[in-house]
Amino acid sequence: xxxxxxxxxxxxxxxxxxxxxxxxxxxxxxxxxxxxxxxxxxxxxxxxxxxxxxxxxxxxxxxxxxxxxxxxxxxxxxxxxxxxxxxxxxxxxxxxxxxxxxxxxxxxxxxxxxxxxxxxxxxxxxxxxxxxxxxxxxxxxxxxxxxxxxxxxxxxxxxxxxxxxxxxxxxxxxxxxxxxxxxxxxxxxxxxxxxxxxxxxxxxxxxxxxxxxxxxxxxxxxxxxxxxxxxxxxxxxxxxxxxxxxxxxxxxxxxxxxxxxxxx
Numbered sequence: 520x521x522x523x524x525x526x527x528x529x530x531x532x533x534x535x536x537x538x539x540x541x542x543x544x545x546x547x548x549x550x551x552x553x554x555x556x557x558x559x560x561x562x563x564x565x566x567x568x569x570x571x572x573x574x575x576x577x578x579x580x581x582x583x584x585x586x587x588x589x590x591x592x593x594x595x596x597x598x599x600x601x602x603x604x605x606x607x608x609x610x611x612x613x614x615x616x617x618x619x620x621x622x623x624x625x626x627x628x629x630x631x632x633x634x635x636x637x638x639x640x641x642x643x644x645x646x647x648x649x650x651x652x653x654x655x656x657x658x659x660x661x662x663x664x665x666x667x668x669x670x671x672x673x674x675x676x677x678x679x680x681x682x683x684x685x686x687x688x689x690x691x692x693x694x695x696x697x698x699x700x701x702x703x704x705x706x707x708x709x710x711x712x713x714x715x716x717x718x719x720x721x722x723x724x725x726x727x728x729x730x731x732x733x734x735x736x737x738x739x740x741x742x743x744x745x746x747x748x749x750x751x752x753x754x755x756x757x758x759x760x761x762x763x764x765x766x767x768x769x770x771x772x773x774x775x776x777x778x779x780x781x782x783x
Contacts, residue, residue, distance in 0.1 A: 599624030
């Protein structure tokens with residue numbers, strides 16, 4: 520199969536490497552240096568998007584805000600029967616453009632890898648799949664390409680979950696920014712809780728600023744999540760806050776999580 524990957528960020532690189540093991544892969548990015556860095560005998564560079572008739576499938580690994588325009592551009596250049604896939608972290612801004620594709624004979628597939636490029640072996644990953652036209656067919660197609668677990672999710676459920684992910688990125692980045700002047704103090708007086716929170720916060724800095732920003736600006740459910748969080752934050756009453764934690768207590772292992780802090 521001939522597959523075009525557009526966007527040579529970290530996820531584009533990850534998928535290029537994996538898919539090129541069994542398929543003919545071409546890559547395109549506005550930044551030619553990125554393309555040249557990973558192009559080899561298995562991964563062919565593409566200089567422009569003028570002639571795409573030979574590609575059976577295209578995988579878009581670009582910022583959320585760029586997806587609708589790119590889908591529209593590709594829809595006029597790829598042949599009928601081809602497939603356009605996109606991996607954006609928020610689906611509300613892109614799903615309409617994807618759902619227009621079947622009317623012109625192109626299959627649209629919208630999935631979100633629930634892992635980052637640091638996963639190493641993508642067989643250990645999971646991905647949410649949001650229905651474009653037929654969720655069974657779309658999962659079947661993805662299963663023919665990728666080895667990770669595929670989880671069907673509704674558009675609303677997915678984006679509501681990602682609103683909280685966006686909030687996590689905002690919290691961790693804001694924590695590092697606001698505590699920057701006291702970084703030496705926190706390092707010298709670091710508790711296990713501080714130590715692990717710093718690790719999580721530091722890990723979120725690996726994600727691009729563009730993606731972190733779009734997680735909150737492109738998600739229609741973010742303001743709702745932020746409002747809920749700020750109400751609890753402003754109460755400053757741990758008894759009241761903990762009294763509202765009910766469903767999480769059925770899921771999380773409080774004792775086990777605490778013990779895990781001291782194992783590493």
